[in-house]
Amino acid sequence: MAAELHVALVAADREVWSGEATLVVARTTSGDIGVMPGHQPLLGVLESGPVTIRTREGGTVVAAVHGGFISFADDKLSLLAEIAELSDEIDVQRAEQELARAKAEDDAEAQRRADVRLRAATAGR
Amino acid sequence: MGAQLRVYKRRIRSVTATKKITKAMEMIAASRVVKAQRKVAASTPYAQELTRAVTAVGTGSNTKHPLTTEAQNPARAAVLLLTSDRGLAGAFNSNAIKAAEQLTERLEREGKQVDTYIVGRRGVAHYNFRERKIAEMFTGFTDEPTYADAKKVAAPLIEAIENETGEGGVDELHIVYTEFVSMMTQTAVDSRLLPLRLEEVAEGTAGKGEILPLYDFEPSAEDVLDALLPRYVESRIYNALLQSAASKHAATRRAMKSATDNAGELINTLSRLANAARQAEITQEISEIVGGASALADANAGSDN
16 A cells, blocks of 8 residues: 555646645545545545645645545545635735625625635645 | 839738738737647646546446436527637637537427527627527637636526526537647537536546546535536536637637738739839830930931931
8 A cells, every 4th residue: 555645736727736645634515534545535525625735745735725626546636626725825915805805795705715715824834 | 103003012011011910910829829728738637637526426326416317308408609709710710600500400400499608709799690599698708718707607507407497497508619629720519518428528537448446425426416517517618718719819820820921922913013014114214215216316317318
């Protein structure tokens, strides 16, 4: 059994991140799920939320994922999302502004999006 | 300068100006093709993974879903036609429209009522001029479509397919777009998006003898399929939009290249004609002078006697 899994995090219009990892934690509609090498083949629906990837080198990659799917088979894991951003791509200031605006306008969708971004950004530090 | 020569010179000037414009348009289109091709390539991983997932659910579970099962008597179908907002692309738009018309005719022969959805001003203008009904139209983004545009196009289509046929829903969803084969070749193709032909989808991914594993579905196969299929439709439409954009730029490039070539040829012909006119003018002047001189000489010779 291989001790690592190959992860590809792809958004609709680009590949956001890909590489080897030892653990991936993502939030599905029925709760957080952690995938390690050798996991049973899995196909799940993702909720908006941060995805944490523990890389082979011991580092951590955090990405904000807005809806999508996780699919895992043969130690290859793909995270499909319409929109996905790595934590270091996120502009914290802008996300905070967006959160404030979404709160003011009572836009639940935008508020959740901004919230996920901020959580991912802080987790990635 | 003679009148004839002046006319030729004026025409050469105007054709030269036109040539400069078409040359510029050709170069702009060429750079856009490359950009559009890159976007097609960038969207491929997502489309591939999504197709794999759809195939996995479709073949790996016994779930019956309205979007994957064929209706007993399909009565209505939706056709999505992708054209461009601007012309100057040779036969690009008319080919796509022709393909859509053929498809519509075929569907109607099979006894289905066809709703037409159109992307791009050219297609809309074509249908409006013939006073045909358009279910919905989308314009303004065909040069550089984004995923948000694809979502906007897909939304009413997904809604229509989820509705009951009696209440304005459709049983089938077809798409007509121009496939980008290469820089020189773009072909208008039609394909059925829904209901899914799983064998066809599987061919694209598992063609290399790959055996799909038995997946564990989270939360359940139905829910996964419910969430997956709209995304699948969106991603297919997105891909079609991008290919159509790339094809349009390639068609523009080719059309403008031949326009530039033709202008060059025309300039050559016109300069030859202008040269001949100038030469004729000079010849005439010389013969006039010679004629005048010999007439004078004759007159002098006459008076000497």
